[in-house]
Amino acid sequence: MVTINNLLRKSENSILDSILVLGKLLDVDKSYIYTYGDREVSKEVEEKFLYLMQERARGYPIQYILGEREFMGLDFYLEEGVLVPRPDTEILVEYTIEYINKNYGDRNIKVLDLGIGSGAISLSIAHYCKNTFVYGVDISDTAIKVANLNKDKLNLFNVNFYKGDLFKALEGLDLDGGFQIIASNPPYIASKEIENLDTTVKDFEPRLALDGGFDGLDFYRKITPESKRFLDDNGLLIYEIGYDQGEAVVEILYSEGFNKVSVLKDLQGLDRVVLGTK
Ligand code: GLN
Numbered sequence: 001m002v003t004i005n006n007l008l009r010k011s012e013n014s015i016l017d018s019i020l021v022l023g024k025l026l027d028v029d030k031s032y033i034y035t036y037g038d039r040e041v042s043k044e045v046e047e048k049f050l051y052l053m054q055e056r057a058r059g060y061p062i063q064y065i066l067g068e069r070e071f072m073g074l075d076f077y078l079e080e081g082v083l084v085p086r087p088d089t090e091i092l093v094e095y096t097i098e099y100i101n102k103n104y105g106d107r108n109i110k111v112l113d114l115g116i117g118s119g120a121i122s123l124s125i126a127h128y129c130k131n132t133f134v135y136g137v138d139i140s141d142t143a144i145k146v147a148n149l150n151k152d153k154l155n156l157f158n159v160n161f162y163k164g165d166l167f168k169a170l171e172g173l174d175l176d177g178g179f180q181i182i183a184s185n186p187p188y189i190a191s192k193e194i195e196n197l198d199t200t201v202k203d204f205e206p207r208l209a210l211d212g213g214f215d216g217l218d219f220y221r222k223i224t225p226e227s228k229r230f231l232d233d234n235g236l237l238i239y240e241i242g243y244d245q246g247e248a249v250v251e252i253l254y255s256e257g258f259n260k261v262s263v264l265k266d267l268q269g270l271d272r273v274v275l276g277t278k
Pocket of ligand 1: 086185186187201209210
């Protein structure tokens, strides 16, 4: 029989990944692994562990192996087929939550999230702003499924998810002028840049959630003009963007008549969010 410590030594991956995966297989937390390194583990756990660590070594994302990811202090269920929520995206969510509190207080408002993935943006806003009702849209069946699982997991009722291509998903719902805020983290990597991303991203995360067309700006060009129909007067449009897309997306918002257009930076000082009001 092998012990926890034997297994950790056998793994060629980072020690943290190894501890997290073994913790998941044994259904115990990190401190148990640190404390009880001499406990024996079953053959079944040993085999599963070695298999998963092999996958990890190929670049398979740790978040898919663990089936979870923390975002905005909330635990999200995750599986292959949806983008892993990034810490950078918390910039957009934190700004949006502050904006809601400051401008609307307790008044009821509607927020639209275009491209939900695991539901990280929609569900964080719904969780922290109980006065909002969030509509989340995605073209991917997996995204809708995972986001609904997360909605149940987080016990939220002020959010609904709709499958479809951007605003088409809302057809028949009578929502013209209905949103105070439209938020989106659309696919924004230029098609030819995808091959330059990390293996973990380009080989295992959904291309549908990454590929923003020739220059990565397709979705900003599509969403911005149409958003005006669904935003109320002075409604806010807020996007996550790639670090080098600030100027181009600001220009798109200005050319569609948006006001108070500005850029927010991420923790590394790079452009990360563009916003403006109708
Ligand atoms: N931030 C992601 C990455 O760098 C891209 C996400 C997106 O295209 N919206 O991999």
